[in-house]
Amino acid sequence: MDEFELIGRYFAHMGAARADVDLGVGDDAALLRVPESTDLVAAVDTIVEGRHFPAGAAARSIGHRALAVNLSDIAAMGAEPAWATLALTLPRADKEWLDGFARGFGDLACAHGVALVGGDTTAGPLTISVQILGHVPRGSALTRGGAKAGDVLAVTGTLGDAGAGLALATGALEMRDPAAARELLQRFEYPTPRVEFGIAARGIASAAMDISDGLVGDLPKLAAACGLGATVEVERLPMSRALHAAGDEEKTRAWALGAGDDYELLIAVPPERFSELATRAGQLNLTLTAIGALHRGNALKWTLHGAEFTPSVQGFDHFRRASTQITV
Amino acid sequence: MDEFELIGRYFAHMGAARADVDLGVGDDAALLRVPESTDLVAAVDTIVEGRHFPAGAAARSIGHRALAVNLSDIAAMGAEPAWATLALTLPRADKEWLDGFARGFGDLACAHGVALVGGDTTAGPLTISVQILGHVPRGSALTRGGAKAGDVLAVTGTLGDAGAGLALATGALEMRDPAAARELLQRFEYPTPRVEFGIAARGIASAAMDISDGLVGDLPKLAAACGLGATVEVERLPMSRALHAAGDEEKTRAWALGAGDDYELLIAVPPERFSELATRAGQLNLTLTAIGALHRGNALKWTLHGAEFTPSVQGFDHFRRASTQITV
Numbered sequence: 001m002d003e004f005e006l007i008g009r010y011f012a013h014m015g016a017a018r019a020d021v022d023l024g025v026g027d028d029a030a031l032l033r034v035p036e037s038t039d040l041v042a043a044v045d046t047i048v049e050g051r052h053f054p055a056g057a058a059a060r061s062i063g064h065r066a067l068a069v070n071l072s073d074i075a076a077m078g079a080e081p082a083w084a085t086l087a088l089t090l091p092r093a094d095k096e097w098l099d100g101f102a103r104g105f106g107d108l109a110c111a112h113g114v115a116l117v118g119g120d121t122t123a124g125p126l127t128i129s130v131q132i133l134g135h136v137p138r139g140s141a142l143t144r145g146g147a148k149a150g151d152v153l154a155v156t157g158t159l160g161d162a163g164a165g166l167a168l169a170t171g172a173l174e175m176r177d178p179a180a181a182r183e184l185l186q187r188f189e190y191p192t193p194r195v196e197f198g199i200a201a202r203g204i205a206s207a208a209m210d211i212s213d214g215l216v217g218d219l220p221k222l223a224a225a226c227g228l229g230a231t232v233e234v235e236r237l238p239m240s241r242a243l244h245a246a247g248d249e250e251k252t253r254a255w256a257l258g259a260g261d262d263y264e265l266l267i268a269v270p271p272e273r274f275s276e277l278a279t280r281a282g283q284l285n286l287t288l289t290a291i292g293a294l295h296r297g298n299a300l301k302w303t304l305h306g307a308e309f310t311p312s313v314q315g316f317d318h319f320r321r322a323s324t325q326i327t328v
Numbered sequence: 329m330d331e332f333e334l335i336g337r338y339f340a341h342m343g344a345a346r347a348d349v350d351l352g353v354g355d356d357a358a359l360l361r362v363p364e365s366t367d368l369v370a371a372v373d374t375i376v377e378g379r380h381f382p383a384g385a386a387a388r389s390i391g392h393r394a395l396a397v398n399l400s401d402i403a404a405m406g407a408e409p410a411w412a413t414l415a416l417t418l419p420r421a422d423k424e425w426l427d428g429f430a431r432g433f434g435d436l437a438c439a440h441g442v443a444l445v446g447g448d449t450t451a452g453p454l455t456i457s458v459q460i461l462g463h464v465p466r467g468s469a470l471t472r473g474g475a476k477a478g479d480v481l482a483v484t485g486t487l488g489d490a491g492a493g494l495a496l497a498t499g500a501l502e503m504r505d506p507a508a509a510r511e512l513l514q515r516f517e518y519p520t521p522r523v524e525f526g527i528a529a530r531g532i533a534s535a536a537m538d539i540s541d542g543l544v545g546d547l548p549k550l551a552a553a554c555g556l557g558a559t560v561e562v563e564r565l566p567m568s569r570a571l572h573a574a575g576d577e578e579k580t581r582a583w584a585l586g587a588g589d590d591y592e593l594l595i596a597v598p599p600e601r602f603s604e605l606a607t608r609a610g611q612l613n614l615t616l617t618a619i620g621a622l623h624r625g626n627a628l629k630w631t632l633h634g635a636e637f638t639p640s641v642q643g644f645d646h647f648r649r650a651s652t653q654i655t656v
Contacts, residue, residue, distance in 0.1 A: 022367055027472050027553070028404035028537055029371035031464070034362045039350055042445060043357035044413040044459060048452040076356035085372040087415070087457035117370060120457070124376040129415040129448070129457040131372060136359070144355050209356050225355070 010102045011086065011119035015109030018082065021117055030117035032083055038135035043073035045212075049126040054170050059097045061189035062128065063104025069212065070132035071112060071193035072263040076210040077143070078202040079136035081195060084109065085118035087129040093121075112195055142201060142208035145225035147268035151206050153230060153292040154274065156194050156264045156281060158240040159215060160252055161187035163259020173246060180242035187242075191263040198265065200280040207268035214260040216311045220300055222266055229299040232292035234309050257311045268294055338430045339414065339447035343437030346410065349445055358445035360411055366463035371401035373540075377454035382498050387425045389517035390456065391432025397540065398460035399440060399521035400591040404538040405471070406530040407464035409523060412437065413446035415457040421449075432518075440523055470529060470536035472553035475596035479534050481558060481620040482602065484522050484592045484609060486568040487543060488580055489515035491587020501574060508570035515570075519591040526593065528608040535596035542588040544639045548628055550594055557627040560620035562637050585639045596622055 012025045022031035034040050047066055049055050067084065074081045086105070090097070109116060114132070165188025167173035168181055175181040194210075201208060207226055211218050215237070223230045237256045244252060267288070269277050274290060281288035302309040340353045350359035362368050375394055377383050395412065402409045414433070418425070437444060442460070493516025495501035496509055503509040522538075529536060535554055539546050543565070551558045565584045572580060595616070597605050602618060609616035630637040 023469070023471060028401040029369045029407070029460075029462075031405070031469050032368040032370060033466075034368050036364055040360040040362050040368065040461075041357045042360060042411065042413060042459075042461065044415050044446050044448050044457075046415040046417060046448050046450045046457070048417060048450050051450060051452060073356040077359070079357070083370065085370060085459055087372050087374040087459075089374060089376060089455055118372050120372050120374050122374045122376050122455075123379060124455060125453045127417055127450075127452060127455050129372075129374070131370075131413055131415075131459040132357075133368075133370065133461075134357075138361075141351070141359050143351060 010098050011116060014102055014106040015084065015116040016113045018113070018115040021083065021115050024115065024117045025119055030083070032117065034135055037138050039138050039141060041074060041077050041079040041134040041136055041141065042131065043070055044129060044131040045069045045073065046127060046129040057169070058189065059100030060104035063101035064108050064190050066128040066130050067105050067108045067114070068191045068193050068263060070130045071108070071195055072210040072212065074132055074134045075193050075195040075198035076208050076265055077136060077141045078198045078208065079134040079141060080199060081112050081114050081132055081134040083115050083117045083133040085131045086116060087120045089122045089124040089127040091123065091126060140202050142198065142205055144207055144209045144222050147207035147226040147228065147294050148270070149228055149294055149296045150271065151268040151294045152271050152274045152290050153232065153294060154267045154269060154288050154290045155211065155238060156197055156267070156286055156288055157262065158238045158243065159211070159262055159264060160243050160255030160259055161240050162191060162261035163255035164243055164246040165189065166259070166261060175246055177245045180245040183240070183242040184246060188261055191261060193263055194265045194286065196284050197281055197286055200284065201267060201277060204273050204277045205267045205269050209266050211262055211264050211266050212260055214258040215266070216257050217260065218266060222268070223294065223298070223300060226268070226294060228294040229297040230292060230294050231301040231303065234302055234304045236289060236291045238287060238289040254312060338426050339444060342430055342434040343412065343444040344441045346441070346443040348410070349443050352443065352445045353447055358411070360445060362463055365466050367466050367469060369402060369405050369407040369462040369464055369469065370459065371398055372457060372459040373397045373401065374455060374457040385497070386517065387428030388432035391429035392436050392518050394456040394458050395433050395436045396519045396521050396591060398458045399436070399523055400538040400540065402460055402462045403521050403523040403526035404536050404593055405464060405469045406526045406536065407462040407469060408527060409440050409442050409460055409462040411443050411445045411461040413459045414444060415448045417450045417452040417455040419451065419454060468530050470526065470533055472535055472537045472550050475535035475554040475556065475622050476598070477556055477622055477624045478599060479596040479622045480599050480602045480618050481560065481622060482595045482597060482616050482618045483539065483566065484525055484595070484614050484616055485590065486566045486571065487590055487592060488571045488583030488587055489568050490519060490589030491583035492571055492574040493517065494587070494589060503574055505573045508573040511568070511570040512574060516589055519589060521591055522593050522614065524612050525609055525614055528612065529595060529605060532601050532605045533595045533597050537594050539590055539592050539594050540588055542586040543594065544585050545588065546594060550596070551622065551626070551628060554596070554622060556622045557625040557629070558620060558622050559629040559631065562630055562632045564617060564619045566615060566617040582640060
């Protein structure tokens with residue numbers, strides 16, 4: 001099987017079929033029709049074996065993750081995903097691995113109506129770059145910088161699950177409750193990008209970003225983009241029952257604060273519109289939890305039951321950490 | 329220097345400033361305005377150390393190459409490049425290397441008016457994926473599949489230079505003529521994507537692709553996309569004086585046929601419009617050389633001075649070759 005057979009076999013029919021693709025995989029470039037009066041939305045994210053997922057992880061979960069982390073960026077803009085390109089560097093052309101990868105990537109692409117419109121395969125250490133393209137009605141994108149002092153800070157879903165899931169996957173954590181362990185592993189291996197919620201939050205949320213590097217690492221970026229300070233009441237961080245089964249309070253809190261793989265959204269919303277947004281989340285079977293507020297200044301304050309609190313974890317930084325995304 | 333400082337420092341201001349970028353580097357995704365009545369054009373290409381360029385190559389040439397190979401895909405569509413995203417995986421954050429890389433990438437981006445609108449850095453073996461975005465008036469893109477039987481096959485510029493340049497760079501070739509050696513090295517290290525010519529060929533050429541894997545590897549793809557056969561008169565392949573100084577006839581011919589790094593365009597054009605297209609090329613200080621023709625059937629025929637000829641080289645295939653793009 002040579003490179004080009006590979007491309008034809010796995011890439012040409014992966015993902016959704018879309019009428020707005022004039023030319024997909026197989027030419028020098030794809031030709032795509034962007035709806036009028038929209039902004040094109042473009043993001044890129046790379047995942048590397050041993051950095052973003054453990055060596056030997058299931059190929060299907062790698063394929064899922066490679067697209068999910070990008071869909072999460074689209075979700076954070078309130079945009080609608082449409083097309084993706086894939087740059088896949090892999091040590092060798094292994095049919096079984098590629099089948100699994102294509103299933104993981106393809107199933108998630110189909111679920112979100114995303115067409116794969118370009119691909120590139122090269123030999124080398126396992127590295128997957130996906131560029132996602134989508135669109136959003138002009139002027140209605142959610143950015144990181146739109147919030148005002150007084151806006152509520154909120155997060156979707158629960159935090160920390162994927163951190164515990166990674167600890168399970170690498171053998172750093174053992175659990176007696178197999179159902180909870182399965183749930184946490186699933187959250188790490190198959191993160192759910194909050195695309196529908198991002199779209200539902202347009203016109204209501206004042207700022208948004210996805211939590212890919214952990215709340216402690218990501219909140220400062222949102223606050224800085226808004227030119228504001230923030231206070232987070234740490235006891236309000238939403239955690240799943242499965243996470244509570246994984247460790248004591250200190251441990252679960254560290255995962256919820258610092259683990260970066262949940263791909264939930266961090267949202268700012270004017271207080272008078274919080275309940276409307278929470279209702280929309282509920283309609284999508286998703287919780288939205290207020291965890292604090294933005295205020296004037298540039299101080300970031302973390303409190304635990306009213307007392308000042310210093311998070312013991314840092315946001316994920318690929319150049320400081322060796323091989324996992326959490327430090328607990 | 330942490331990852332995020334890196335991104336801010338090197339990526340935020342790389343490339344051209346464009347008025348159609350509503351939001352560039354620094355949010356979850358970029359927001360871009362695509363002109364109405366155009367098709368969006370998207371392509372991705374990855375280069376890996378030791379595969380697409382020798383280990384230890386100058387950082388500036390790597391930055392240039394990473395963008396050039398993508399601009400070449402845009403050129404092959406007759407499109408206008410506009411935006412790019414960069415996924416950079418590198419072993420460590422080395423300031424000197426990044427300065428060189430940013431200069432090589434940034435200078436070429438500015439020369440073509442391309443804005444860098446998104447980036448992602450990860451730690452790992454040196455791998456660079458660029459996604460290029462551009463646009464073309466709807467319905468006017470050059471594809472691989474539009475040619476008719478009787479159309480002339482032509483190539484821009486000269487072939488084989490980069491193959492010899494790679495041999496020089498890796499020490500596989502030594503030359504007595506330093507000026508010719510410099511020229512060949514330059515052609516390998518700083519390939520020139522034929523963007524202006526691609527745009528000039530719209531409405532005239534019937535098919536186009538870029539020669540990234542070598543003529544022997546790429547011509548069959550164009551012929552197959554057109555559903556046609558092709559004949560190439562090998563003695564007509566355009567070669568530079570510098571290439572002739574690099575080896576005997578057999579060697580230079582093998583580079584011209586098989587080396588994949590020239591990033592010239594392979595064009596099909598109706599015979600009655602060839603001279604018009606050659607004139608346009610000339611206005612861009614570029615030669616356009618007829619090398620053969622497309623015909624009915626699916627046979628690919630190579631002739632040398634009228635006699636049948638069997639190329640001794642194959643197109644570049646990342647999964648069959650170890651570390652260079654030529655086999656001579």
